[in-house]
Amino acid sequence: MKISTKGRYALEAVLDLACHSKEELESLKNIAMRLDKSKNYLEQLFVILRKSQLIESVRGAQGGYRLARTPETITAGDIIRSVEGSMAPVGCLEAGIDACECGNYKICPTRDVWGGIESRINEVLDSVTLKDLMDCYESYSGKNELEYYI
Amino acid sequence: MKLSTKGRYGLRALIDLAFYGSNGHQSLGQIAERQNISEIYLEQVFATLRKNGIVKSIKGAQGGYFLNADPDKLSVAEILRILEGDFSIIDQASEEVTNSLTLCINMNVWEKIDEEINEYLDAVTLKRLVEDYKNKLGANAPMYYI
Numbered sequence: 627m628k629i630s631t632k633g634r635y636a637l638e639a640v641l642d643l644a645c646h647s648k649e650e651l652e653s654l655k656n657i658a659m660r661l662d663k664s665k666n667y668l669e670q671l672f673v674i675l676r677k678s679q680l681i682e683s684v685r686g687a688q689g690g691y692r693l694a695r696t697p698e699t700i701t702a703g704d705i706i707r708s709v710e711g712s713m714a715p716v717g718c719l720e721a722g723i724d725a726c727e728c729g730n731y732k733i734c735p736t737r738d739v740w741g742g743i744e745s746r747i748n749e750v751l752d753s754v755t756l757k758d759l760m761d762c763y764e765s766y767s768g769k770n771e772l773e774y775y776i
Numbered sequence: 777m778k779l780s781t782k783g784r785y786g787l788r789a790l791i792d793l794a795f796y797g798s799n800g801h802q803s804l805g806q807i808a809e810r811q812n813i814s815e816i817y818l819e820q821v822f823a824t825l826r827k828n829g830i831v832k833s834i835k836g837a838q839g840g841y842f843l844n845a846d847p848d849k850l851s852v853a854e855i856l857r858i859l860e861g862d863f864s865i866i867d868q869a870s871e872e873v874t875n876s877l878t879l880c881i882n883m884n885v886w887e888k889i890d891e892e893i894n895e896y897l898d899a900v901t902l903k904r905l906v907e908d909y910k911n912k913l914g915a916n917a918p919m920y921y922i
Contacts (some may be wrong), residue, residue: 627819629866637881677871702885715779730812735791735909736784739900746892754884766876
């Protein structure tokens, strides 16, 4: 049971964008370069994230991306679920009871456990905002800068 | 993000075995039929469970399996670790963390999810699931007689 590279890269890319588009728009090329990821792959993710209205783009020579909302109002859950879909670990939770392959959902002894896992994942994802991650990142970057001068 | 059938079917089969096992050992055919799971697939799952000492088998025509663990002490976390392997939400070995951006995400998101899931699954015992199952069967039993 894993989060795919889609979700992981999307969270990294949006966090990087958030940290680098405070004053000016940021290009996908710069983000891809800093994260050492394929620009084409990130572009596919950004199309989805833009449709979910988490980021926005401005076209043209001075164009680029920025967050569509303040980082306090975007959670890790918004970003991950936007590209990964539901966090349900089994199909019968995701699509409702009709999708239960056994047809025995009323007496299914494990469905509640899988539902419990999904709730725990979503609780964590919804409790972390992009601002929390930016603060963490900036505190680390600050520390690293200090080290360079010693 | 999905669990494999090994974890899903394996847990269901163990609950079934723990529930009906009070009547004596159970054949895989009986478990497979009650849980609507392929018997051939269950053989693979039970081989893993046997290797890890969770179930024991009795050979022969009247053979079958019985639970070799105390259902009150056997947690779902332990069962799923045996069936699914590492239970981390991301592929830990994929790449070494060298930048503070990934580090912050790991600390604040992925490691927290792993902690929460493990804490939750550690607290759910096989016994509790067997009791839930008993209640569900009881609540739905009148349906069979209508």
